[in-house]
Amino acid sequence: MQSLAIPFEVVDNGTRYLLLVPASFDEKAKFELWQYETENQAPAPDRDKLTPVYQDGLWGVACYIAVISVVAVLAGETVFNADWTSAGRIDGILIRHGEWWRTVTALTLHSGLPHFVGNVLFGTLFGIMAGRVLGSGITWLTVLLSGAAGNFLNTMLLDPSHRAIGASTAVFAALGLVAGFSWRAKLFAQDRWAYRLGPIVGGIALLAFTGTGAPGSNTDTGAHLAGFICGFLSGMVLTRFYAIIPDARVQQYAGYAALMIVTLSWIAAL
Numbered sequence: 513m514q515s516l517a518i519p520f521e522v523v524d525n526g527t528r529y530l531l532l533v534p535a536s537f538d539e540k541a542k543f544e545l546w547q548y549e550t551e552n553q554a555p556a557p558d559r560d561k562l563t564p565v566y567q568d569g570l571w572g573v574a575c576y577i578a579v580i581s582v583v584a585v586l587a588g589e590t591v592f593n594a595d596w597t598s599a600g601r602i603d604g605i606l607i608r609h610g611e612w613w614r615t616v617t618a619l620t621l622h623s624g625l626p627h628f629v630g631n632v633l634f635g636t637l638f639g640i641m642a643g644r645v646l647g648s649g650i651t652w653l654t655v656l657l658s659g660a661a662g663n664f665l666n667t668m669l670l671d672p673s674h675r676a677i678g679a680s681t682a683v684f685a686a687l688g689l690v691a692g693f694s695w696r697a698k699l700f701a702q703d704r705w706a707y708r709l710g711p712i713v714g715g716i717a718l719l720a721f722t723g724t725g726a727p728g729s730n731t732d733t734g735a736h737l738a739g740f741i742c743g744f745l746s747g748m749v750l751t752r753f754y755a756i757i758p759d760a761r762v763q764q765y766a767g768y769a770a771l772m773i774v775t776l777s778w779i780a781a782l
Contacts, residue, residue, distance in 0.1 A: 546754055569643015572652045573636050583620040592782055599781045604672040615663040616777035621677035631679040638686035649763035653770040658685035658746045662739030681735040685743030692747025
């Protein structure tokens with residue numbers, strides 16, 4: 513017998529039925545069962561009696577806006593008598609000498625109000641997209657790590673004198689995260705190639721449209737691309753952990769971890 517190209521056999525061991533598949537189809541079979549259970553859940557209880565932990569990624573977006581807003585205020589007031597921009601920006605020379613925290617702190621800094629507003633708008637859009645798929649906590653921990661990885665990768669590929677600030681690397685990591693997770697999920701589901709490639713094509717098109725900046729601008733296109741790539745790879749990896757994504761405690765711990773990483777990075781910077 514075959515279903516969705518996965519060979520299987522149902523065996524009655526006397527107490528329960530067992531579904532057996534070849535070891536090489538183990539992950540695909542688990543994913544198909546998870547999708548079936550998700551798509552055929554019993555009717556949800558009365559929504560008025562529910563207290564959802566996350567609503568379309570809005571909690572994660574709210575925390576993202578709060579963090580970059582707090583940093584903007586503290587940097588503007590030069591709290592601790594520190595130059596926050598100099599202490600937290602991407603600096604190719606200093607990162608090569610071990611100041612890794614700059615790959616994180618730079619994500620929370622902006623050069624002015626237009627830069628800040630732009631990252632708030634796109635961060636909200638892509639953050640909600642990712643939060644709907646992966647939940648707020650996992651989304652923003654992954655986006656933070658992917659954004660930091662994108663900053664590091666971009667810095668290593670450029671001249672050591674490279675300097676930059678801004679959340680856009682993480683913003684495009686969120687876009688890549690959605691594209692990577694969606695593409696890998698469709699690959700597991702064995703959809704037609706048009707459906708498999710849809711998330712990638714859509715993500716790259718949006719990256720090209722919004723992430724290259726106007727000619728002559730200071731847009732760090734390499735950081736946007738690096739963030740997208742790191743987010744895409746992270747999204748593919750997360751399909752291996754689909755079973756824990758709905759767990760509210762996992763979401764909460766992931767969210768706390770993201771806030772802790774930002775806090776510790778700024779403590780190291782200052």
